[in-house]
Structures are given as structure tokens and as C-alpha cells.
Amino acid sequence: MHHIMAIDQGTSSSRAIIFDLDGRIVGMGQRPFDMVFPADGWVEQEPEVLWQTTLGAGREAIANAGLSASDIDVMGITNQRETTLVWDRQTGECLYNAIVWQDRRTAGQCENMRADGMQQSVARITGLVVDPYFSGTKLAWLLGNISGLRERAESGELCFGTVDSFLIWRLTRGARHVTDASNAARTMLFDIGSQSWSDELLTYLDVPVTLLPEVLDCAADFGVADARWFGAPIPILGVAGDQQAALIGQGCLRPGMTKSTYGTGCFIIANTGKQQLVSQQQLLTTVGYRIQGETTYALEGSIFVAGASIKWLRDNLGLIDDASESGVAAVRCGGDAAGVYFVPAFTGLGAPHWAPQARGLISGLTFDTSRDQIVTAALQSVAFQTAELVGAMGEDGAGVERLRVDGGMVINDWLCQFLSDMLELPVQRPVITETTALGAAMLAGLGGGLVTSLEDAAALWTLEREFLPSMPAKRRAELLSGWRRAVAMALL
Numbered sequence: 001m002h003h004i005m006a007i008d009q010g011t012s013s014s015r016a017i018i019f020d021l022d023g024r025i026v027g028m029g030q031r032p033f034d035m036v037f038p039a040d041g042w043v044e045q046e047p048e049v050l051w052q053t054t055l056g057a058g059r060e061a062i063a064n065a066g067l068s069a070s071d072i073d074v075m076g077i078t079n080q081r082e083t084t085l086v087w088d089r090q091t092g093e094c095l096y097n098a099i100v101w102q103d104r105r106t107a108g109q110c111e112n113m114r115a116d117g118m119q120q121s122v123a124r125i126t127g128l129v130v131d132p133y134f135s136g137t138k139l140a141w142l143l144g145n146i147s148g149l150r151e152r153a154e155s156g157e158l159c160f161g162t163v164d165s166f167l168i169w170r171l172t173r174g175a176r177h178v179t180d181a182s183n184a185a186r187t188m189l190f191d192i193g194s195q196s197w198s199d200e201l202l203t204y205l206d207v208p209v210t211l212l213p214e215v216l217d218c219a220a221d222f223g224v225a226d227a228r229w230f231g232a233p234i235p236i237l238g239v240a241g242d243q244q245a246a247l248i249g250q251g252c253l254r255p256g257m258t259k260s261t262y263g264t265g266c267f268i269i270a271n272t273g274k275q276q277l278v279s280q281q282q283l284l285t286t287v288g289y290r291i292q293g294e295t296t297y298a299l300e301g302s303i304f305v306a307g308a309s310i311k312w313l314r315d316n317l318g319l320i321d322d323a324s325e326s327g328v329a330a331v332r333c334g335g336d337a338a339g340v341y342f343v344p345a346f347t348g349l350g351a352p353h354w355a356p357q358a359r360g361l362i363s364g365l366t367f368d369t370s371r372d373q374i375v376t377a378a379l380q381s382v383a384f385q386t387a388e389l390v391g392a393m394g395e396d397g398a399g400v401e402r403l404r405v406d407g408g409m410v411i412n413d414w415l416c417q418f419l420s421d422m423l424e425l426p427v428q429r430p431v432i433t434e435t436t437a438l439g440a441a442m443l444a445g446l447g448g449g450l451v452t453s454l455e456d457a458a459a460l461w462t463l464e465r466e467f468l469p470s471m472p473a474k475r476r477a478e479l480l481s482g483w484r485r486a487v488a489m490a491l492l
Helices: 047-064 107-115 118-126 135-145 149-154 163-171 199-205 242-249 307-315 325-332 371-395 413-423 435-447 454-458 473-490
Strands: 003-009 013-020 025-032 074-079 085-088 158-161 178-180 214-216 234-241 258-262 266-273 284-291 294-303 341-343 361-363 403-406 427-430 463-467
Touching: 003 047, 003 163, 003 435, 013 047, 013 435, 025 047, 047 163, 074 163, 074 242, 074 435, 085 163, 107 118, 107 135, 118 199, 135 149, 135 199, 149 158, 158 163, 163 178, 163 234, 178 234, 234 242, 234 435, 242 258, 242 266, 242 284, 242 294, 242 435, 258 371, 258 435, 266 284, 266 371, 294 371, 307 371, 325 371, 325 413, 341 371, 341 473, 361 473, 371 413, 371 473, 403 413, 413 427, 413 463, 413 473, 435 454
Parallel strands: 003 074, 074 234, 178 214, 258 403, 403 427
Antiparallel strands: 003 013, 013 025, 085 158, 258 266, 266 294, 284 294, 341 361, 427 463
């Protein structure tokens, strides 16, 4: 029997899943962790927590599968994207906390970039918009604000990386400083046309090239995880950012196929094949994946807060005791939020607004408003935001005919049905909803020769349930109109 371990290092937990070659899960481990919020709009994570929870999850998955590390043929890694780390090239010690993709501390710097007319260069080179979301301004902030960091970076003592690079460095005990094309494409430093680091953007942001990792295909030799970590050496042969991994895991390998992942945030990606589709709706042109030097592009819309709003209702307001209660609450109130709208702009709004200064609000409250209606409004906000993105994709010429969904939130049948109603599209939920980890496993299997092609691996995708729209058009229009009014208030 062949086995593949996928490390899925996410925003709120580190997970590891072991698959067999039929795509079945044979073992799983998960270690949740908390984030650090030093100031308004600042979001950080402790690097050692990322590392230790990754190791713990991997060891737990192997144990739960009843295997030993020597039974694992290859490893794939998928990760929260854009999160930025800098570490000592000799010791592997990070010089500051990881600055998380949600962090908005560089909003002022991004305003300066736009004032300098850099938005055109950034769009042309990277396919991105100028926003604190991406790694480039985070790295520039670290170089400009942490004492001694720039001098050490210029002398070649330090490494920059997204979480995949950091984990690979640690797993290989410093033997490899590498990333893959999908993660590089999220740094706002990478030319997605030439598939190389951009001299123009490195110069503008004053980033020393010596900091940067080597960029590999998504299925490639990323090094070997040392035997001390899991009990035997394991080759690392597949890497992709979490949303691109989910695109692969959902089998969206043909132009026009689209997936949306509902985790901490929500990210919808449409495969555009060899075409770099230029968005007129502030969506992102990005690398879907790169195999054997051939790049497949994608169009992406990013929602910063999805499942995180349910976690906030649980942990900060105590309106629910468990995330699973959100669906029950929606059913209990008949799915009617009674005019309440929840705009989860805790750290600004992503696509298509790109408003880092926006903050969250709950509108439409009355003395009759119930707890269930507030919880329902939070769930509805996920579908409303998705509808905005699907509409924008249509305007850009990437019309969505059906949407494949995954992530922790989609076990909620009520949400999937409401999503279908708001989109007026079929919503397809697969048997295996762990598609992010599955995508990383597919890449590692390809890299290790265990599968002959991604297309063969994608044949493992199986539909569990399809949700079809049933809401009257008038009701849908009323709900979306109310949402637009609420967003306009958040943008004031």
C-alpha cells in the first residue's frame, strides 16, 4: 500500500491527513492555535506555534492511521498564503512573529504606492491589486521597523518566506530555501508572466534579493523531511498555496471550472487555463498551478472573513457554544434574519471592494431581534459576499456555471442551499471535503510518480450532494439589495 501525507497549515489550525492512492483518508491529526492581535488591524502568529502544531498534527495523523513514517511514500504541503516570516539562515529562528495575511498594518504604505502610480505596475507584473493582504508590503514593514533586520538581510544572513518555505526549511533542517509558483504569486514580488522575481518591485519596496527563496513547480523536489521529525525521512514532492491546492483537489483542471473554499476566509477561484485574464472588477489574476514548467492561470476573489465570523460569535459574544450550532440557529428561525445584516469587515473588505479601512457592522437591529437572527445574518454574509464575486467574475468574462465548494463551513446544508439561492447556480459538494489537503497529496503523488497526471488523480472527485436554487427571484433581489446597503454603510 502506498500512502501520502498532506500537511495543511492553515490560519487557525495545523492539520495533517494521510491518504491512500484511492483518495481515501486513512489518518488525520489536527492542532488548533490562537492568533495574536497587537493593535487594531494587526494579526500575527507565533512561528514556533506554527512549527510545533505542524509536527504534532503530522505525528498524530501517522499514529491514527496505524502506520509508521516509513510507510509514508511522499509528503505534500499546503499553507495559508501571504503570511510572512523572516528567519535566521543559520539557526532557523524567526526575527518577528509571522504577519498573517489578514493583517492591515501596511494600509498607509499601500496608499503611498497608489499615489506613486504603482497599481498599474503591480497589476501588470503580478496580477494583483495594491493591498496589505499580500506579502510584499509586510516584508517591507519588517525591514523598515525591526532593528537590525535590514542590515542582516543585506548581508545574506536571513531568509524570507511564506509558511510553506518556513516549514520546508525546518523540515529539511535548513537544507532547502524554496517555495512553489502558486505561493510566490501571492507575494506581490513575483512576475507571473516571466515566472521570476520582479526586479522592478524588489527595487521599489527595497527588498534584498538575497532574502528570497528559489521558486519551483508545484510538483517538484522540495527536499526531504528529516527522520528526526516523524521517525523516518519523507520526501517533500508537492507544494501549493491552500486555495490553489483546493482548486486541484476539486478537480477544476479545465478552463471555466470554479471552486470556492469556506474556511477562516472564503476564496473563489476559476481556472482560466493558459490565459492571464485581466480583471476590470478588481479580482486577482494569479497562478493556479505550474507543472513541468507549464503555468495554468486562475482568476480569484478573496473574502477575508467567513468562518472567522462564526468563531467570533462563539468566542467573543457567546451567542453559540459550537460552530455547528450556526446551522441549527438558521433553521430554527426559518432562515430569516428579519432585516438584520452582518458585514464582517473586521480587518477591512477584500474583493471586489479592497477597503482595508472598513470595519464590521451589524445593521437592522430591533427590540425583536433574536440571537438566532444575528447568527443567521452572519451565515448569510458568506453567501452575499460570494454572490458579489461570482457577479464580478461574470463581468470579467469568466462566467460561473456551477460552483464546487469545500472547507469546514460546507458541512452546513442550510448554508449550501442559501448559497445556491443567492448565486442562482448549482452548488456541488464532494464526498471528500478535505480538498485542500487532497490537492497537496495529488501534487506529491505526481511528484513521486505515484500518479501519472493530475487529470488521473482528479478522477477521484465524487459528488456527494448538489444543491439547486429554489428561492423566488423577488426575495433574492430584496436580500441582495439589503446587503448592498449594509456594505455601503461599512464603507463610509
